[in-house]
Amino acid sequence: MNEKFPSLSDIKRTHQRIQNYILHTPILTSHSISEMAGAELFFKCENFQKVGAFKMRGAANAIFSYRPEERVNGFATHSSGNHAQAVAMAAKLAETKAYVVMPKNAPKVKISAVAGYGAEIIFCEPTEEDRVRTCNEIIEKTGAVFVPPFNDPQIIAGQATAAKELIEEAPDLDFILTPVGGGGLAAGTALAVNYLVPNTQVILGEPERADDTFRSFKSGELQGVKSPDTIADGLKVSVGELNFEIIKKYVTDVVTVSEKQIVDAMRIVWERMKIVIEPSCAVPLAVVLKDKKRFSGRKVGIILTGGNVDLGNLPF
């Protein structure tokens, strides 16, 4: 076991640490979508999580793992959206400041939510380089502590608690699927499954148009994403190094899906389940519907990662 990988007791301690700052989200089923898929599907609804996304788990863990006296200068991060909201909200709960660097083309609904939680927003160019540079400037100026978006053991342990809850309520799943962007949720899920239900297979879904994890997984070498252009805006970032080490070791497969498959799956969830999910979050269902044979007759857990969409800009 790699000593940087969060252990089972790290994940358990994390779950206790954050329990008052997160919601225990429900697992929903849909007769008609299960029938459509030919499998028994269990949806872990992190779209109902605080700030509308699983990111609240990792951010709360990162921030509350610091001692109160270490939190006084606030926290800083860069994010295209949900992590930004999560850091803003967690900092508010910790009664300290949040500085959030956001690309100027981030969805409006996410920008106004971050502002709504009282964070200070600093806009940057929509490149990973400019995000990091701008964030470093802020940290230097304010003494704020950096909250990494995904490539970090505390973040991974936080995101792992979603799968832990899913497994506790549905311990006999054959598969658990998550989308993969930076890989915090993917790595956390893979670790939780490995510790708690090692016979369950973890499969990651990724947009064809941001397929860095797919290429990295197939080649065994970490590869970055070049000019990602997908409706699944939460999955545009490249997978983190630590996350990829965990994914390489504990994930069964990475499957890519087209933009049309993502939008179709998103629409199915909205129409049949009457819940709002964002495009990133439709990717795992798109994987199940693309490869029905693989999942036929099996029990499949899907982590619905978030519900923050710009209602004025829907793909329907």
Next chain:
Amino acid sequence: MNEKFPSLSDIKRTHQRIQNYILHTPILTSHSISEMAGAELFFKCENFQKVGAFKMRGAANAIFSYRPEERVNGFATHSSGNHAQAVAMAAKLAETKAYVVMPKNAPKVKISAVAGYGAEIIFCEPTEEDRVRTCNEIIEKTGAVFVPPFNDPQIIAGQATAAKELIEEAPDLDFILTPVGGGGLAAGTALAVNYLVPNTQVILGEPERADDTFRSFKSGELQGVKSPDTIADGLKVSVGELNFEIIKKYVTDVVTVSEKQIVDAMRIVWERMKIVIEPSCAVPLAVVLKDKKRFSGRKVGIILTGGNVDLGNLPF
């Protein structure tokens, strides 16, 4: 007590009769919407009901209150949408035929859902007269039994079970709000509240552009709606006579809201609660947000009536 009004034991018997054909829907709360309203709101989520609307309750009760040998020629109805789906689904569960007369301008998503449940659809002009005429022709030809959309004791008793469930889980509400179209849900709710928690006030919400119940309630005389033109397509019909008698007796007030207030409330629910509701169903929240003083600091139950929207034709 008017003997045509369903009694408490009618409603209890109804609830037992339909329990295997409906879902016991959850009550959700939203910290941010309650904060926005300055009241404690409890949303009874009938958008998660079978066929995506409370109408399943009344239709199931109407159909299953007939003996099996009375069901052989099937059932017929006319409806702009959710009642049509409910009759189609309930007839399917009763293993008999459904004939559904729908106005040719009904939302596509509702037409295809009705077809999906195996009903035979007969299109008519979008007027109440043509609906009734076409439906009578079908009944004459097939021997099918008519399932009235709302103005009927069995339908009212069925719809009353939504409020009954809400009251059983949240017995200390100061107010319960529903929208009012034909008035089946409104009357059923008013009766359930009168029998079970008579101190709770029932308030109905109605679009300004289809304000027949408002005018009837204020004048004491039943008045029809003329050329209703509202986004709340489920509320275009005029309130039924029997329903109005119940509403007049047991409802505290009827409040109208504008199209903008409806769309704003709908958007708030989608964005904050991450659930899909149809415009009709946003009307009661629009009432609460319009008249905050009245509900300030109180416990308010809202029946979210349905989630069948045409995603290709949203008002955002």
